Amino acid sequence: MAEAMQDQAEGLRRLLSDDFVRIVTLTSGKRSVGKTTVLINLAVALARRGKQVMLLDEHQGKHSVVGMLGLTPYYNLTHVLRREQSLEQVMLSGPEGIMVVPSGRSVQELANLSASDMEWLVRSFAQLAQPMDVVLVDAVAGVAGNVLPLSLAAQELVVVVDPQPASMTDAYALIKVLNQGFARRNFHIVVNRVASPEEAGVVFSNMAKVAKRFLKVSLDFMGFVPQEEKIHRATQLGRTVVDAFPDSTAAQAFRDLAEKMEQWPHPAGEQGQMEVFMQRLVQSSRATAAEPSRTGRA
Numbered sequence: 001m002a003e004a005m006q007d008q009a010e011g012l013r014r015l016l017s018d019d020f021v022r023i024v025t026l027t028s029g030k031r032s033v034g035k036t037t038v039l040i041n042l043a044v045a046l047a048r049r050g051k052q053v054m055l056l057d058e059h060q061g062k063h064s065v066v067g068m069l070g071l072t073p074y075y076n077l078t079h080v081l082r083r084e085q086s087l088e089q090v091m092l093s094g095p096e097g098i099m100v101v102p103s104g105r106s107v108q109e110l111a112n113l114s115a116s117d118m119e120w121l122v123r124s125f126a127q128l129a130q131p132m133d134v135v136l137v138d139a140v141a142g143v144a145g146n147v148l149p150l151s152l153a154a155q156e157l158v159v160v161v162d163p164q165p166a167s168m169t170d171a172y173a174l175i176k177v178l179n180q181g182f183a184r185r186n187f188h189i190v191v192n193r194v195a196s197p198e199e200a201g202v203v204f205s206n207m208a209k210v211a212k213r214f215l216k217v218s219l220d221f222m223g224f225v226p227q228e229e230k231i232h233r234a235t236q237l238g239r240t241v242v243d244a245f246p247d248s249t250a251a252q253a254f255r256d257l258a259e260k261m262e263q264w265p266h267p268a269g270e271q272g273q274m275e276v277f278m279q280r281l282v283q284s285s286r287a288t289a290a291e292p293s294r295t296g297r298a
């Protein structure tokens with residue numbers, strides 16, 4: 001009885017407090033379309049709009065979020081899973097106060113977590129001293145099994161494509177797996193590296209036409225980013241273009257993407273809590289590890 005009342009009080013507290021966290025995974029069908037570039041710039045643009053942003057990065061090395069922001073990770077989420085470090089000790093502080101969690105190889109370990117380790121992980125994210133408004137997740141490109149849990153656990157999915165035919169066909173293949181294997185229906189599309197807004201429109205409408213014909217999905221045109229030398233220069237400086245070249249066309253494109261994201265409605269039936277995301281992440285890892293055929297890999 002006392003427990004039930006406590007649960008109700010907790011439920012009420014959550015309803016009254018605006019602790020909705022928007023959790024968005026950025027993914028792509030193939031590598032090098034500029035997914036990490038979009039992610040870090042979007043993060044800084046959102047932070048400049050007053051949002052507290054966390055980045056969860058599955059990559060390692062030069063093209064990881066930490067590498068591109070010139071940060072040095074000493075630990076990663078694996079150390080949290082092993083209870084060697086707290087989540088706060090693992091997080092790195094990036095530009096505009098964005099927090100970066102390098103996940104190392106932890107995503108591969110999630111499928112085998114014991115119940116108590118899972119509880120520990122969920123609690124670590126739920127009890128962060130600084131509440132987050134947005135979590136952006138950088139998932140490795142493609143349909144390999146370790147990609148999917150990060151996509152399946154997120155509330156919203158952004159697929160980054162560029163105008164290369166291979167990028168579009170691989171993005172379509174990824175959307176198809178997520179739709180037919182896992183019933184995901186809504187996808188936001190960002191077209192990167194375009195020469196003009198018209199080119200972005202053509203890329204999106206081609207994808208939307210094929211998707212409409214063969215899949216039961218809804219594709220939303222989130223926006224585009226121009227091919228611009230300043231983006232590359234910012235990368236070489238270990239900075240974002242939003243921060244290093246705020247007057248550039250590319251910086252404006254990222255600010256537009258951030259504004260668009262802020263207008264998304266809260267997804268129906270979503271509680272929007274960090275712990276729900278972590279629980280879903282562990283469950284998706286178990287499901288994709290147990291049934292590789294649904295990922296198209298069997």
Ligand SMILES: Nc1ncnc2c1ncn2[C@@H]1O[C@H](COP(=O)(O)OP(=O)(O)OP(=O)(O)O)[C@@H](O)[C@H]1O
Nearest residue numbers: 031032033034035036037193226227228231232235
């Ligand atoms: N719109 C753009 N204009 C110019 N250069 C860009 C643009 N987008 C990305 N780049 C450059 O392309 C390179 C690769 O980008 P990035 O690492 O973001 O790709 P990715 O899709 O995340 O790759 P991976 O899948 O391997 O992680 C970087 O040097 C980046 O600066």
